[in-house]
Amino acid sequence: MINEEREILSLIIRQNQIRKVYRRKMIYIDDVYFLIELCPRMIYLKVDFSNHMDIEVIIPLIFRKISKKYNHQIRLLCFRIAAADEKFIEKLNKTIKFEKLLFDYKINRVFDNIYIQWK
Numbered sequence: 001m002i003n004e005e006r007e008i009l010s011l012i013i014r015q016n017q018i019r020k021v022y023r024r025k026m027i028y029i030d031d032v033y034f035l036i037e038l039c040p041r042m043i044y045l046k047v048d049f050s051n052h053m054d055i056e057v058i059i060p061l062i063f064r065k066i067s068k069k070y071n072h073q074i075r076l077l078c079f080r081i082a083a084a085d086e087k088f089i090e091k092l093n094k095t096i097k098f099e100k101l102l103f104d105y106k107i108n109r110v111f112d113n114i115y116i117q118w119k
Helices: 003-015 029-037 056-070 086-098
Strands: 020-026 042-049 076-081 105-110 114-116
Touching: 003 029, 020 029, 029 042, 029 056, 042 056, 056 076, 056 086, 086 105, 086 114
Parallel strands: 020 042, 042 076
Antiparallel strands: 076 114, 105 114
């Protein structure tokens, strides 16, 4: 990326007022990382995972990226996972607690959508 492109991107990021983002068919984790950087005022992020992704690895990566992002405002993540069941929710809960990714949070499943909300 040349300097002019960086300046334009920096200006866009500073002025960006996007608060809710829905990413359909995520294939690469870098897509989510880019959205987190591009939308610093985002409070809601929903991602549809493709079927071949290792979701149990990707979700902690997303939380780590959010925690490294200074002054992020995200408070609700929604993941659409076709094979989501109660066992998956339990495993996700254990991962979040074991890796200390979040402390004050709630996880809800509504059909194929998993909502993780925190303060």
